[in-house]
Amino acid sequence: MPHSHRIHLMQSDITKVNTDAIVNAANTSLLGGGGVDGAIHRAGGPAILAECRQIVARQGGCKTGEAVITTGGNLPASYVIHTVGPVWNGGHKNEPALLANCYRHSLELAEKHGIKTVAFPNISTGIYGYPKDQAAHIAVSTVQDFLQHHALPEQVTFVVFDQDNLSLYQRLLKKPD
Numbered sequence: 001m002p003h004s005h006r007i008h009l010m011q012s013d014i015t016k017v018n019t020d021a022i023v024n025a026a027n028t029s030l031l032g033g034g035g036v037d038g039a040i041h042r043a044g045g046p047a048i049l050a051e052c053r054q055i056v057a058r059q060g061g062c063k064t065g066e067a068v069i070t071t072g073g074n075l076p077a078s079y080v081i082h083t084v085g086p087v088w089n090g091g092h093k094n095e096p097a098l099l100a101n102c103y104r105h106s107l108e109l110a111e112k113h114g115i116k117t118v119a120f121p122n123i124s125t126g127i128y129g130y131p132k133d134q135a136a137h138i139a140v141s142t143v144q145d146f147l148q149h150h151a152l153p154e155q156v157t158f159v160v161f162d163q164d165n166l167s168l169y170q171r172l173l174k175k176p177d
């Protein structure tokens, strides 16, 4: 598997993960929500929301598939990269390309900021209802493809929360015997 030494898997609460940046599965308003978004704002404190509000004032939120960056506030991570996953609508509303864009744009932003280590949650697979197996394939292939062409980030960690995603990612990231 190409670049497998640069891709890691852990089951954890992403707010506790000690990478340079963690990615948030945000919504277009950037003003907080449920799931991992709520957890990140609760753990990271008001500095994150304050920067999100500045971004909203400047550019009016964040489109689906795009990404923006803020401080990590009180989190172990220095930065939070907020990306907006697609809501699953049956699969014929460009969901796969939009989900791939989330991973690609988050990685581009990390690279631009010289970030060496970044952790991703399983974007869109909670409240937004993206089928977990399809989302996992897109996540892994998009990250692998990006790392093949870029030196930064040096390391990407997929942070899974539930057992389904843990099994899916274990299978996809299995090293060849």
Ligand code: ADP
Pocket: 012, 013, 014, 015, 025, 026, 034, 035, 036, 037, 039, 085, 121, 122, 123, 124, 125, 126, 127, 128, 129, 130, 159, 160, 161, 162, 165
């Ligand atoms: P979305 O709206 O993009 O579906 P959610 O936050 O509802 O976002 O869910 C995205 C994924 O994040 C789900 O797989 C969910 O289980 C997971 N998740 C929820 N809370 C956390 C957390 N604290 N750390 C890591 N992953 C989390």
